[in-house]
Amino acid sequence: MTSPIPPVPHGTTAAAGIDLAGRTAMVTGAGSGIGRACATALAAAGAHVHVVDVDAAAAGAVAESIGGRAHVVDLAQAAPIRELPAEVDILVNNAGLQYVAPLTEFPPDRFELLQRVMVHAPFLLLRRILPHMYGRGWGRVVNISSVHGLRASAYKAGYVTAKHALEGLSKVTAVEGAPHGVTSNCVNPGYVRTPLVERQIAAQAAAHDIDADRVVTEVMLGRSAVKRLIEPEEVAAAVLWLCGPHTAYITGASIPLDGGWTAA
Numbered sequence: 001m002t003s004p005i006p007p008v009p010h011g012t013t014a015a016a017g018i019d020l021a022g023r024t025a026m027v028t029g030a031g032s033g034i035g036r037a038c039a040t041a042l043a044a045a046g047a048h049v050h051v052v053d054v055d056a057a058a059a060g061a062v063a064e065s066i067g068g069r070a071h072v073v074d075l076a077q078a079a080p081i082r083e084l085p086a087e088v089d090i091l092v093n094n095a096g097l098q099y100v101a102p103l104t105e106f107p108p109d110r111f112e113l114l115q116r117v118m119v120h121a122p123f124l125l126l127r128r129i130l131p132h133m134y135g136r137g138w139g140r141v142v143n144i145s146s147v148h149g150l151r152a153s154a155y156k157a158g159y160v161t162a163k164h165a166l167e168g169l170s171k172v173t174a175v176e177g178a179p180h181g182v183t184s185n186c187v188n189p190g191y192v193r194t195p196l197v198e199r200q201i202a203a204q205a206a207a208h209d210i211d212a213d214r215v216v217t218e219v220m221l222g223r224s225a226v227k228r229l230i231e232p233e234e235v236a237a238a239v240l241w242l243c244g245p246h247t248a249y250i251t252g253a254s255i256p257l258d259g260g261w262t263a264a
C-alpha cells in the first residue's frame, strides 16, 4: 500500500527563516545523495560550503552549482584530512558506504574501510575543527547516522557497527562541546532514495535470495510504518533545522527520520 503522505519535491529546500550568512560549512560525501542535498540546503541558507568527496567530478559539479569549494579527498586516508580547512562552523559528517554479507563471510578489509570512512574520519575532522568552533563560541556538528545507528539488521555488521560508534562519538562531542556553544546531533534516516540504496537493492536481493521489488517492499519498508523511501531533501531539512536559531538546546540527540521504524 502506498502512503498518502507526499514526499518533498526534488530541488526544494527548507531554508526559510534560517540565515547562515557568514557561516562556513563542510559536508563530507557531498557529491551525491544526502550530502549533496545538505550542501545545497546549507548554501541556500547563506553558508559558504566546503564540498568534500572522493569523486572529483561529483564534488566539482556540486561546488559549482552552489558556489562552494570542492575538496577531493579519500576519507579512508588520514593524511589528506589534515589538509582540509579547519575554519568550519558547521560540520556535516555524511560520507558513507555500505557492504552486505553474513558475518561469517564479511571481508575484514571491508569492515575496516567502513569504520575508517564513517568513524575514524569524523573523529579526525572533529579533532581538527572543534578548536575553531570553540574559539568562536558556536558550532554545529550533524552526523548522518542511520536507523542502523539505533537498530541492527542482518548482513550489515560493518555498517551497523560504524553507525553505533558514530552515535557514541556524537554524544561525547555534545558533552565536551556544550560549554563552548557547540551542539552535536545525529539524524537517523530509514531508507533514503539515493545511489547508495539503489546499489543496495541488488546486493540485498542476492543476500536474501529474493527479487528487487521484494527487497524494497519486504526488507527495506517492512519495518517502516510510512510505506515509501524518504527523499534526500527531507534529511537535509532536518540537518538545516539543527543549524538554525531554535535548536541550541538540542544536543547529544539522535533524531529518527524513519517513518516509524523505531517506534514499533
Ligand code: NAD
Residues within 6 Å of the ligand: 028, 029, 030, 031, 032, 033, 034, 035, 052, 053, 054, 055, 058, 073, 074, 075, 076, 094, 095, 096, 097, 117, 144, 145, 146, 147, 188, 189, 190, 191, 192, 193, 194, 195, 196, 197
Ligand atoms: P551516496 O552513495 O549517494 O553518497 C555517498 C557519497 O560519499 C558519495 O558521493 C561518495 O563518493 C562519498 N564517499 C564514499 N566514500 C568516500 C570516501 N572514502 N571519501 C570521500 N567520500 C566518500 O550515499 P547516501 O545514501 O547519500 O549516503 C550518505 C550518508 O547517509 C551515509 O553515511 C549513509 O550511511 C547515510 N544513510 C543513508 C541512507 C540511505 O538509505 N541512503 C540511510 C541512512 C543513512
